[in-house]
Amino acid sequence: MTPRPLRLAAALAAALALPGCALLFGRPAAPPLAGAPPLVEAVYQASRQGSWGRARPFLNQARALVDGGADPDARGPFARSALHWAAIGAVEADDKRRDRAYRELAERLLAAGADVNAEDAYGNTALDWAEGDAGGDLLQLLATAGGRHGVSRHLSSSLDRLLYVLYQALDADDLATARELVGSGIRPGTVLTVRLESEVSSVASRAGDPVDAITVAPVESAGRVVVPPGTPVEGTVLYAKPVAGQYSQAELSLDFANLVHDDGARTRIVSIVTDVDNAREVVRDNRIIGIPFATHKEVFDWGVRMLGLLPFVGVATDTALYGFARTINRDIVYEPGTEMTVQVRLPVRFDQPMRGAAWPVLAPSPELVTRVRALPLQARTKSGLASDVTNIVVLGSREAILETFAAAGWVEAASLGVSSGFKTFLATLRATDYDEGPFAPLFLDGERQELELQKQTNTYAKRHHVRLWRRGTLHGRALWVGCGTHDIGLRIRRAGTDWPHIVHPRIDIERSKILHDLMFSGRAEGYTLVPRPAAAGQHDYEDEGRLITDGAVLVVRLAGGSAPSTKGR
8 A cells, every 4th residue: 555645745746736726836937038138037037926935036136137237128028128027927916015026126127217118029018017907006106107008908099099190181181091091901890710829728828928829711801811811910918817716717818919921020900809719708808707606506407407307306416516516627728729709909001911812712613503502401300390501512522521620620529329418418517518519410301411520619518510411423522511500509498308509590600610611721622602592581490590691502622531531430
């Protein structure tokens, strides 16, 4: 038997690996900033310590460097000065001693001539960062010293200046200037769909950390592509708060600030995150807010309703479900591949145009148009109810379809059965994902779907999905007909194990999502939209509502496949 001290040590090591344990023991020291001046490095390290005792030696070192004549405006990575990192550290500080220490350091830096309005690589000044600690002394100090907002975080003042210049141009009948101000590269309200290339979380991420992403769909303006797919997008973490107790919620705030050109040049954008694709969290005012703790009553009610049990199953079940709820990880964790919607808030002018093109468009043959317009309008449930509308045609082998969707982050669904049903129940109860969650069967001309593919983030309640039926060949390629819809929630229809998804009624949005995913995979040769005027309008959807579409069918032609799949055969 393992000696008791070793067992205790092992238990402690396991506990330290649990989410949230950093709140108790502090986070480890950060790796050094490559190429950072000593002053910047010292303040950066202080901002990354989990306790006052660990931060104090670095703050003492920084004060000594300032008093010894170190350049107060020296910049390190991300174009940040010591004043930037002092403001970031004040946001991260969790006690009054560190708050006072950062204020005293900022006073020394300003007295030594530090530029209070210097912007970092994301357009943020020290004042912008200090606003994350609205009740702190540093914010007032910076404002008193003449601190202003940077270009990325002062939307209202930027809009004021833009309107002032615009009206001046209009008063002077200078239409060329007015047109340039409002009709340049990217217009306000334009949406970018970005895919994370680095992990961000409420636990491991810290204010000031870089965030890397790429665009996954072309952005068009005035009939031309202004931001091609695959454009790198640079961002930073503005705020990260892990779950600290039963009644707290995790929070995460990101700032995507730069579009990176092929030659490394950068174009600044002012944007906010408006949505995280298929995530269990909600987004409000650029803040991603984690799920709340599910009380034992809520969890118990869900369990009873989903399992069809009677309410008198007893206190033991109630207590067990309460304990079960406490095991749910409520922190925000987004792995590479997570997609977000980012909305541009101010006009963007490009000093140099971005090179790129729209997805290649195919010319539909008369035979293709005839085949598409002859498709059944809707699939049907086992009981005969009209269900999903046909809106996708894929030309390619089964293997090519599986490879292409896999490259786009989609997976095949599990077969519907006892095992997958129980996993679905757990995923729903725990508010977690189930990548291979099963589909209910639908039928097209009496035939059940042959392929079922889906894409989630961190919850089974929301997912993109498509069902496909093989319908012969066209131009030497297999022709597959699909119904693509977006599940946006769960509904419990009645007591028992019947908990269908809620489908977004505007299915053309999902059609566009599938288009961009397949084209971005690099395994599709091109696409076309075949109009189907007779299918435009609203269509009954089972017994739960209606689906709305313009009737067009997306046709995507794939390259050949090479890796056969045995799943689902």
